[in-house]
Amino acid sequence: MSNDQIITLAHGAGGEAMQQLIDKLFLKAFNDKPLRQKEDQARVPLAELHAKGNRLALTTDSYVVSPLFFPGGDIGKLAVCGTLNDLAVGGAQPLYLSAGFIIEEGLSLTLLEEIVYSMAKTAKEQGVSIITGDTKVVERGMADKLFINTTGVGVIPQSIQLSAANARPGDKILVSGFIGNHGATVMLARDNLGLHSDLQSDCAALYPLINQLLLQHTHDIRCIRDVTRGGIGGVLSEIAQASNITIELDEVALPVRSQTRGICELLGLDPLFLANEGLAVFVVGPQHAETVLQLMQQHPLGQHAQIVGEVTAFSINHLHLKTRYGARRIVNVPYGLQLPRIC
Structure with a gap:
């Protein structure tokens, strides 16, 4: 890269500065053959896809989380995990990712490097290749540091x-963790x-x-959904519908961790609609x-899994909560997000 310590508009202008950014950061970090060919599209053998399944899964998502770094992750790790999870819950083996970066002028190059290498590390750990991408730079004040768009193929x-649409009366509802x-x-x-917590x-x-x-x-699991912005309340309402x-x-x-419950009680939030990114x-x-629960609890990603409910009837799509006091109430999905820019 250049000796500049921040992103400038030149890094998105198509000239030498942009080529240096691509060659010395993105190509070096992601280091995948289709990407290194520097064509306008990634090229992968169809035989490689056919060998793994009979249906292609595609998903795309954008990440605008604030702040860019938080305990347990950052926007780069989040972008990779979130997109891979959207593939995985459909039963797809994730294979490839694209990555688009909207960068605000003035962003620290060191910060951008840390995020890009976090993406590369996360993708490599999952055996996934980042094979194509794009960068754009906008003027100061026109974005909030960095936005990332990813598309996944599986x-x-x-x-x-x-x-x-597969759920039926008697089915059990399991969650993989807190x-x-x-x-x-x-x-x-x-x-x-003014709160201190070890929550991640x-x-x-x-x-x-x-x-x-x-x-x-394979045939005992009817549906899997990852829990993100709408929390488990939002996901289960979608399944009910x-x-x-x-x-x-x-x-x-x-x-629910005691720290999460305490924060929700303090701020008047409902943990049912609070976001996860690995659940x-x-x-x-x-x-x-x-049997599925026991198997799940033996895996590091599911050691805190629980059966939390069941499908009670075919009916007008409702989500009910049996409270700790034995009462029952209908759970209504909020009109908007409890917390914006969470992913």
Whole structure:
């Protein structure tokens, strides 16, 4: 790269400064053959895809989290994990990523390097290649430091048929860990609340856990969804609507860290709708739910997993909560986000 210590408009202008940024940062960090060819598109053999499955899975997402770094992660790790998880919950093996960067003039090059290498490390750990991308630089004040867009490509084996419309009465609802950790962590990192906590984001790629479960229980798992902005309340409401069912959650069974619960009580938030970035919800047939739970708890990504509810009936898509006092109430999804720019 140049000797400049910050991003300038020249880094997005298509000239020498931009080429230096691409060659000495992005190509060096991501270091994948299709990317190094520097064509306008990545080229991958179709035979490589056919060997792994019979359906292509595609997803795209944008990341605007503030702050860029938070306990347990950063915007780069988040962009990779979030996109890979969107593939994994459909039963796809993630293979490739694209990455687009909207960079504000004045961003520290050192900061950008740290984020890019965090992305590269996370992708490499998951056996995924970042094979194409783009950079744009906008004037000061026209963005908030850095936004990242990622597109993921994966392949789904023929035997896997997951869908939010598959749930049926008697099915059990499992979560793979504590709810609300990411949202609570980012809130503490962003706002000067005068609170001290060892809480960390759960930001993680879930394919290793999901793949292990599907290998042994392909036909017992009806649906998997990753929990992000809307929390488990938002995800389960979507499943209830897609399957036209009622889901009842057990408040006592919900795994919530005491720090997250305390933050929610202090600020009037509902942990059901607080974001995660390394948590999945599983809808599992009743005969094998306990077996799936035990298998999940043996994996590092699922050691705090719990059965938290069940599908009670075909009906007008409702989400109910059985409270710790034995009462039942309908859980209504908020009109908007409890916390903006969480991912």
